[in-house]
Amino acid sequence: MKSLISVRSTLLILLVTFLSACATEVTRMEPDEVKDLSGAWNDTDSQLVSEEMIGQLMEENWLPEFTRQKNMRPTVIVGTVRNLSHEHINVNTFVADVERALIKSGRVKFVASSGERGEIRDERKDQDVHSREDTRKPMGQEIGADFMLKGSINTIIDASGRDQVRYYQVDLTLISLADNTKVWVGQKKIKKFVERSNLRY
């Protein structure tokens, strides 16, 4: 009898497993809503870090000093941000967030990065042949950047069993293109404790 009960309950377990595997639920979320699923670097981290760091960048001395000396707004270009972390972080989204925060500040001019300008130059060449003269944009008129913003994302992971402490450190440096001096160094740290259950259904 016992065995029949156990056979029956096994069948029940199997049935429930099959049925519960069928349901997929999708809920729409606001882009600024925070939801941490795996503890990995996510869009919230990317936005928070970029906004906070660009905020820091705008507060520092280098900006009023440059404006006083040159009597104009500095021009900034975003260089590479290296992913030196434990995760395949999409650095492009982070760079895009940094660029957005830079433009939003309105206190610096900002030119297209080396990756983007290739296409613009091709278009200009193309205009030279195909566009009307009064709308044609001449070559050699690009604004040379005064500063380059470079950086890296690093992590330190301390793991034990299924628990992890993930420590992210984002470093950004603003380097003067005229003489390689580092006019600003910014750092932002994020620490996450990721606890994962030892059991699942």
Add this chain to the structure above:
Amino acid sequence: MCFLPGVKRSRRKNQCNISSARLLLVLLPVITALSGCATYSTGFVQVESELVKQNPVKALDALEKMDHPDRDRVLYLMNKAMLLRMAGNYSESNLQFEEAKRLIQERDAISISEQTTSFIINDATRAFIGEPFEQTMVHIFSALNYLDLSQLDEARVEALQADVRLNLLNKRGGASPYKEDAFARYLSGIIFEMLGEWSNAMIAYRKAYQAYSRQNASLAVPVPVSLKHALLRLSSYLEITNEFEKFKTEFAVADWDTVAKLNENGEFILLSLNGLTPVKRESSHLLPNPGTGRLLRVSLPYYESRPLQVDSVRVIADKQEQRTETVENIDAIARVTLEARMPEITARAIARMVVKDQAARAAGEQNDWAGILTNVFNVMTERADTRSWLTLPAEIQLTRFSMPPGTYQLTLEWLDGSGNTVTTKTIDAVALKAGEKKLLSFHWLPNHLPHTRH
């Protein structure tokens, strides 16, 4: 319940047992035939037959046609990623590896429902997350994909992830002989050296050296000569004098490239991924118990090697010859891993056999047919877990050599044990810049495999 009028219960019961034993004897051939149905590894024949024809794209089609329940999804993703890599589709391959990694992390927790089912049915009903060595291989092959895509920073991510995984394995303790992966460390060192991160490279090379030294007895892979050179190069460059002197005495290598020389020259790093890992097969023992008239069955997995026709690879560049050396013996790692796990697998199989037999006895007390059917069901569902990552190579070989900057034609000759060429491949116009480390990897697949046993 057995109804035989006029017979005492004890005798009646005995007669029932005899009749059910007869019935089971009749059923025995049927059960044997039916339980010969495919385990995971026997279902893989179609994929293998395309692979031996050197056609990974068709092998992928065959894999897609196989039935993969959700519990085998990680296994499917591992195989799919490897076949995509063999077909040269590195980005797509890495997407599969990423998904596999995510699922491994998710399914690593102990499942209550699967534990119950695996105790009643068999071990193959549990979600497959791979052996620890197979999990490390995900990082190794994903890193190789990124290197093929020239995404060095992303390959570095894999090296860091492998480090976290191996450190956890190290901490875990237990009887498992696989606590470190020498080649994963060596490859990490190469990646760090490519990026000019000398200290990190030195640490990884040192860990590789320690792992090779420790595992040589069980895996028969001595410290590779190219690793000895790398250790001398970096300990000298980083001015770690004690270690440098120790390595110099221990290795007795006369000629090795310094960092300065490698900055002037370029370095070729050639990897050959040879053959296919051993296959897990099932060994079953079906025994009628004359005392009870019921059948007992225990099924256990064992590894069957796939023959490796290749001994090493001769690489010819600008009339200079190099030979590859083994840097990872996956075949041996798989075997020692299973060997160490066998006591646990056997104990679980025997416990399951006892539970199943008790269930059949209890059912038989209620009704003869229920008893027989339960016994038949239990015997037929007793299968060994033969799931393993079958598209992994059996071994990894490597050679590193420096050449002046220029454009080279590389000839690769895969040689058998007697030095005869099995396969040749020529790669034209490979450009090597000063200070560059050019890593090229090749899969070598056998052109025949022995018939799969059922």
